């Protein structure tokens with residue numbers, strides 16, 4: 001194999017700006033034949049709705065975390081892409097993997113190093129870790145967040161618009177202590193020159209082995225998720241009353257903001273022709289009109305919440321407030 005297919009791994013804690021970065025990459029003409037694999041923690045995938053469409057497939061793996069039970073799925077998906085490429089059904093210039101914010105990249109790296117077919121066809125180009133400069137300090141004690149930083153070849157210190165220069169400098173120093181070799185670039189909206197990220201061949205196995213000496217031995221990765229972190233999905237076909245959604249959300253982030261790591265969803269708003277996309281990280285959230293609902297489309301709202309000890313029953317109950325004008329909470 002003179003030219004292996006380069007693989008870029010985008011990692012970083014929940015809500016850091018990975019999908020924003022992916023969209024920038026896919027907006028570049030050079031990446032129109034990229035194969036994109038997205039792994040989300042929640043049982044429904046919202047990300048594929050938020051990612052711009054390319055010529056190639058965007059494959060979602062939602063059943064679990066890529067670093068645990070989904071590794072076999074990842075290999076299966078990649079082999080499938082190779083078969084399609086060999087049959088000339090698709091072109092495959094590169095692979096871009098966006099991992100869930102709750103995954104360590106170690107097992108994804110292992111997949112490409114230890115599986116013979118994978119290492120024949122693919123080579124890791126680089127591992128980019130996106131950091132939410134405002135919220136990461138809340139999660140720096142978590143092992144997953146630490147591993148994501150330790151394995152990075154490139155660190156995007158993102159959301160710099162939300163912090164002071166002093167906060168930024170402090171965080172940069174802490175991150176440098178955790179990974180002294182990765183290049184660090186400060187960004188807003190993950191705006192990084194693409195040539196800093198793609199075809200850089202910055203992945204150095206020897207460096208990774210220093211962090212994880214068992215990387216090539218330990219096939220059963222003993223990674224445990226924080227048991228307190230859970231995800232809850234709310235779904236409804238009943239249209240939502242926009243004023244009530246706003247009130248419900250303001251209430252939620254005030255009461256639960258710290259526990260709400262990440263939330264995103266598509267809303268079916270009463271009397272509106274447009275889908276509304278909303279998303280947030282802790283107390284900061286935003287919504288925007290998306291495309292029109294299609295005539296034959298099942299208009300429904302789907303929301304995913306990821307956080308610490310979230311209570312499904314309470315969330316479901318308070319969500320009802322958004323659809324039923326007689327309901328109070």
Ligand SMILES: Nc1nc2c(ncn2[C@@H]2O[C@H](COP(=O)(O)OP(=O)(O)OP(=O)(O)O)[C@@H](O)[C@H]2O)c(=O)[nH]1
Pocket residue numbers: 012013014015016017018019020021047100101130158159160161162187188189190262279280281286
């Ligand atoms: N203020 C600000 N917001 C940003 C910046 N970058 C991204 N965002 C917003 O932060 C939110 C999360 O961004 P995403 O790109 O979806 O983050 P992610 O890492 O893909 O999130 P998960 O896949 O859920 O882990 C979105 O609402 C973005 O528009 C930034 O530099 N500044």
